Amino acid sequence: MMMEVSKREEVGIVPHPDVDTYMKAIFAKGQKTTLQTDHVLKVLGLISMLTEMVGDDIRRGISRGQKRRLTTGEMVVVPTKALFMDEISNCLDSSTTYQIVACLQQLVHITDATLLISLLQPAPETFELFDDIILMAEGKVVYQGPHDQVVEFFKECGFRRPQRKGVADFLQEVISRKDQAQRWYCTEDAYHYVSVRIQGISSWLEA
Template identity: 50%
Template sequence: MTVRETLDFSGRCLGVGTRYDMLEELSRREIAADIKPDPEIDAFMKATAMEGQETSLVTDYILKILGLEICADILVGDEMKRGISGGQKKRLTTDIIIHFAVLINKNLHNTNAVEMLAGPAKSFFVDEISTGLDSSTTFQIVRFMRQMVHIMDVTMIIALLQPAPETYELFDDIILLSKGEIAYQGPHESVLHFFGSVGFKCPERKGVADFLQEVTSKKDQEQYWFRRDIPYQYVTVPEFVAHFKNYSIGQQLHEKIKVPYDPNESHRAALVKEKYGISKWELFKACFSREWLLMKRNYFLYIFKTFQILYDIVG
């Protein structure tokens, strides 16, 4: 299958285009705010919200965002057949992850803010998407995910291995895990202040992400100690955890957790009551269309196998 066909299939399997309740809620809010959406954008929203669509418009948007337009109609390939490059395959895998959603920014066509969720996911857990990618591509992917979080109000947790400084700055909050415990969780603007209150300082030419990876390590921690009035002594992970609980941000998090969830403050569609986001019939149609496409491309093999079986039967 080509890159475009792979994304189309993944979008159909993920349930892209069946969020009638979201479209209804969006229309209600537009009417309440006296917003008149652009006719072209309104038509786009309704087209991609129709059940059973192959989401070609959404696919084109995702391909453009991650720079895969140049190989959109090239076969992905495998061990036996040459296809797209390794970096493009990695981006394609990331495309499938983020194909849950598409957004229309308020800057498009100079219209008012128009947002559309084309997939059912409200939480994303992404692990090591930067493996095999250059820093520029990683930055573009994380920037797009940041737009999704801010505009569509989704929750996204991303684990990256040594991100570049410009990529690190895209994150709103940082969760620093060490030995299975949370040493810090809060805004990235406050992380250096927190470790400064403990006694550690990030050098000017040192990346913050690299500093965070080393500051809890027994081997690398001493070089960041900056207090001259107190001699250095290794600060263990439990001590970091205890200090964070007494830190202002840690106390605020503790107070937020104590407040119970109030369903009256959220939209009725926020609480999902169905186990699956797409019907079995839609999954069957998506899988059938995929297999039919593969059969048409490998028709010679099926014809040959048919004659081979008939020959064995007659013989």
């Protein structure tokens, strides 16, 4: 990356001063820490445990939530083009989960990376951070696309989201056999459970 920056500077293409300073600070040699590492540690709330032992089956170390943050930090501190994370919110409160996802969002937007995260029931503010979502049920993809269009998609399918209902909670309900009926609003047709496996869903996906 520094070689590319140097080539551009030779032909008069100079980055923003803050970006230039940040990049050169990251790649400076002989430092015990870097700006990038310090930033990740701060965002993930790991600054206070720098001298603590991680621990193992015999020695008690940091908590499960702290281990989750540490694992996330290990993944994002080095340059990468694709990240796959499974249930990173386990053992974390909603505020910490939001901070981590917000950090990851900045990472993928700045570096043009791809990030795929699986979350069971994200908080509304965390859900809004995602560019696209993939909703799965019964082993099939029900919806894949921009997060701000998923409510309209299910409205066309006959399901309406109450104004005060979070989008993530609404999505959980419309794919649930137990809760789906209460979100049906198409009065022209009598309600019956809409399974992901029926032909109707397939036609909606193709449309």
